[in-house]
Amino acid sequence: MGFPKTFMWGGATAANQIEGAYNVAGRGLSVRDVMTAGSLKKRRTITYENTDGTPGRGLVLPKGAHGKIFEDEYYPNHEGIDFYHHYKEDIALFAEMGFKMFRLSLSWSRIFPNGNEEEPNQAGLDFYHSVFDELKKYDIEPLVTISHFELPLYLEERYGGWSNRKLIDYYVHFAQTVLTEYQHEVRYWLTFNEINTTVMFLAIRSGKTDDNSYQDAYQQLHYQLVASAKAVQIGHHINNDFIIGCMICGIVSYPLTPDPKDILKDRYAWEQNIFYSGDVQCLGEYPTFAKRLWHEHNVTLDITASDLNELKKGTVDLYTFSYYMSSISTTHDTDNMVGGNFSMGAKNPYLKYSQWQWADDPMGLQYYLEVIYDRYKLPMMIVENGLGANDVVTKDEKIHDNYRIDYMKKHILAMKTALNNGVNLIGYTSWGCIDLVSAGTGQMSKRYGFIYVDQDDTGAGSMKRIRKDSFYWYQKVIATNGETL
Ligand code: P53
Numbered sequence: 001m002g003f004p005k006t007f008m009w010g011g012a013t014a015a016n017q018i019e020g021a022y023n024v025a026g027r028g029l030s031v032r033d034v035m036t037a038g039s040l041k042k043r044r045t046i047t048y049e050n051t052d053g054t055p056g057r058g059l060v061l062p063k064g065a066h067g068k069i070f071e072d073e074y075y076p077n078h079e080g081i082d083f084y085h086h087y088k089e090d091i092a093l094f095a096e097m098g099f100k101m102f103r104l105s106l107s108w109s110r111i112f113p114n115g116n117e118e119e120p121n122q123a124g125l126d127f128y129h130s131v132f133d134e135l136k137k138y139d140i141e142p143l144v145t146i147s148h149f150e151l152p153l154y155l156e157e158r159y160g161g162w163s164n165r166k167l168i169d170y171y172v173h174f175a176q177t178v179l180t181e182y183q184h185e186v187r188y189w190l191t192f193n194e195i196n197t198t199v200m201f202l203a204i205r206s207g208k209t210d211d212n213s214y215q216d217a218y219q220q221l222h223y224q225l226v227a228s229a230k231a232v233q234i235g236h237h238i239n240n241d242f243i244i245g246c247m248i249c250g251i252v253s254y255p256l257t258p259d260p261k262d263i264l265k266d267r268y269a270w271e272q273n274i275f276y277s278g279d280v281q282c283l284g285e286y287p288t289f290a291k292r293l294w295h296e297h298n299v300t301l302d303i304t305a306s307d308l309n310e311l312k313k314g315t316v317d318l319y320t321f322s323y324y325m326s327s328i329s330t331t332h333d334t335d336n337m338v339g340g341n342f343s344m345g346a347k348n349p350y351l352k353y354s355q356w357q358w359a360d361d362p363m364g365l366q367y368y369l370e371v372i373y374d375r376y377k378l379p380m381m382i383v384e385n386g387l388g389a390n391d392v393v394t395k396d397e398k399i400h401d402n403y404r405i406d407y408m409k410k411h412i413l414a415m416k417t418a419l420n421n422g423v424n425l426i427g428y429t430s431w432g433c434i435d436l437v438s439a440g441t442g443q444m445s446k447r448y449g450f451i452y453v454d455q456d457d458t459g460a461g462s463m464k465r466i467r468k469d470s471f472y473w474y475q476k477v478i479a480t481n482g483e484t485l
Contacts, residue, residue, distance in 0.1 A: 001420050003482040008141065008426060009474075010101030011094060011433020011450070012384050014148040014193065016077050018436045019107060021084035025123035028113025029153040031161075032077045034067035037442035037457060040339075040356055044442045047073060060206055063160065067153045074459055076437045076444065081453045082463050083434075087131050089465060090434055093451055095138035097471060098478035102140050103383055103429045104131065105148035105193065108174055115152030116170045120177050128178075132185035143383065143429060144186050145247065146175050146231065148193035149439060162198070162220035165302065168227045175231035183238050190320060190383070191228035194249035196277040198224060201249075204342055214297035225280050226307045229314025245318035246281035247383060248274060250372075252323075252364035256330035256346050266329035275375070282319060282376040284312040319376055322384030322431065323411075326351070326364035342440050356388050356446055362410035369418035369425060379424045384431035385411055388438065388446040391468065399452050399468035408470070409485045416482065430474075434465070450474050 016032040023029075031046070036057070038044035045057040048065040061067055069075065083090060094102055108115060110124035135142050151161055159166055179189070198221040203209045228246070235242045253269045255262035271289045279287040285308070294301065327338075328346040336347040338357050351359045365385070373380055387407040391399050408430065419425050432448025435455075440446075444455050450471040455461035476484050 002416060003419065004426075005481065006426070007481060008101040008381070008428070009478045010099040010103065010140070010143075010427070010429040012103035012143075012429040012431050013083070013105070013433065013436060014145065014439070015105045015107040015110070016080070016148070016150045017439060018080045018083035018434070020078060020080035020082040022078045024084070025127070026113060026121040027107065027124060028109035028115070029067065030107065030109045030150040031061070031067065031153050031156050032150045033075060034069060034153065035075065035077065035442065037074055037076045039441055039443060061156055066157055076442045076459065079455070079459060081434065081436055081455060084127070086463065086465070088134055090451070091131075091134045091138065091140070093465060093467070094140060094433065097450060097475045099140050100478070101143050101188075101427055101429055102135055103143040103145065105145035106178055108147060108150060109152040111178065112152065112174055114154035115174070116155065125181055128182065129185070132182065136185070141188060142186050143188040143190065144182070145190040145193050146178060147171065147191070162223050163216055165223055168223050168230070171227040172230045172234070176234050179231070179235045179238050187242060189235055189242060189244045190247045191231045191244065192224055193247050194322060195221065195224055195228065195247065195281070196273060197249045199276070200251075200273040201342065204344070211298045215299045218294065218299045219301055221277065222301050222303060222307070225277065226310050228281060229310045232314040232316055233310070243317045245320040245381065246278065246316045248278050248319070248321040250274065250321035250323045250368050252326040252361065252368050253329050254326060254348070256328050256334065257332060259331065261331040262329060265331055269329045278319065278372070278376070280311055281316050282378055284315045317378070318381060319372060319378045320381040320383040321368070321372070323365050323368060323382055324385065325358040326361040327359070354387060355390055356441075358388070360407060362414040365411050366414040366418045369415070369423045370421060373423040379426045381425070381427040381429070382415065383429050385428070386431040386448040388448050390445050391447050391452060393452065393466070397466055399466065401468045401470045404468070404470045405473045408474070412477065412482060412485055
């Protein structure tokens with residue numbers, strides 16, 4: 001047995017990491033447009049103007065402050081890889097690899113510049129029509145993430161972002177607009193990218209783990225879950241054939257030792273980070289352990305009876321997730337620690353780590369697929385997976401990225417094992433099929449693509465696209481439906 005004939009091979013991106021053109025055709029600013037570049041050792045920051053007019057920067061936008069673009073600062077998302085002007089060329093390259101599916105997201109502030117307008121920006125809507133037309137030429141199915149890690153800046157400044165219940169209505173209006181507008185062009189939809197990171201990455205994102213911060217994070221997540229459930233219902237109402245999925249950041253975790261304390265801590269990590277959001281989106285209600293999690297941080301949520309009803313009615317058709325690495329849970333002290341961005345805690349002595357300190361663990365992917373499929377019995381899709389690495393271009397303009405081929409080969413084999421063990425896996429869109437701006441570090445040098453983009457961490461480069469060795473390799477994988485790896 002192997003991959004089903006209908007298996008959807010492809011690649012994935014997000015608007016803010018590829019499009020660029022941040023201030024053209026009526027687009028408003030998004031929070032990502034006031035985010036600086038960072039690195040493995042240096043956090044990205046948001047730049048702003050305080051209420052008293054003084055400049056500031058930090059991990060989050062303080063209350064009352066206005067996000068501001070500083071003259072002497074570099075903002076990698078402003079240009080991205082200029083997909084806005086290169087989409088025809090890029091889609092032709094995806095088609096050359098044989099893509100069946102291309103995952104992209106919609107820039108909210110391109111369509112609603114402030115996020116709360118009644119009427120959408122026509123030029124913004126038109127851009128995505130052109131992209132979908134181009135995909136159709138090559139029979140590539142779009143997979144659209146409605147919201148991928150970006151919010152119109154105005155919604156953050158004016159309402160404090162997702163801490164405010166009003167955001168549900170603004171998101172729902174945005175979702176309704178695009179679900180209606182693109183109903184004849186798009187069938188596969190994801191409501192929010194990695195919705196679970198709202199809580200899972202709280203400490204990393206804000207540097208805080210106090211009860212107030214948890215209170216805020218769980219509240220934000222609740223509003224997002226309700227918004228997602230409403231969007232699912234609207235989508236199904238527009239067209240019952242729409243396939244609408246959740247999207248969970250799938251980081252597998254293992255206990256470090258057989259100490260029962262470690263086993264329980266790991267179990268609870270799965271509950272907080274992975275099952276909590278997935279259960280609500282797939283099963284339509286908060287799990288039993290939610291009460292324990294809230295209690296742990298003295299959280300009392302604003303949840304109405306009508307919210308619970310929406311959650312019940314708005315369950316998804318498909319479970320999608322990203323998979324890059326595994327992590328470790330332990331109650332014990334250890335000197336062997338990981339120092340990567342968005343990967344922390346104890347190091348796994350059985351695994352190798354990437355240049356950005358992410359654990360290379362293909363068996364973790366098989367494990368995740370089997371655990372989750374058993375829990376929900378929904379069709380599954382891996383919508384992000386790949387290796388961020390620093391590629392070298394040779395004098396004759398080649399990129400010999402055998403390390404990436406090796407990483408993907410092992411992960412595709414793990415998928416095959418899970419498939420053969422009965423998991424209904426229907427597609428695979430690898431992350432950053434074309435090099436793009438890293439979400440975590442803002443770097444270009446953390447490259448994931450089959451296609452190299454000549455652009456560096458300072459914004460210098462010709463934006464020329466070059467096929468890497470992995471391009472030809474993936475082309476063969478798709479042509480043989482995963483038989484030649
Ligand atoms: P970058 C951290 C850990 C796992 C997934 O990440 C993550 C993150 C956020 O940094 O997010 C997803 O670019 C996300 C993409 C992102 C990709 O992983 O930091 O959905 O937007 O680019 C890879 O290497």
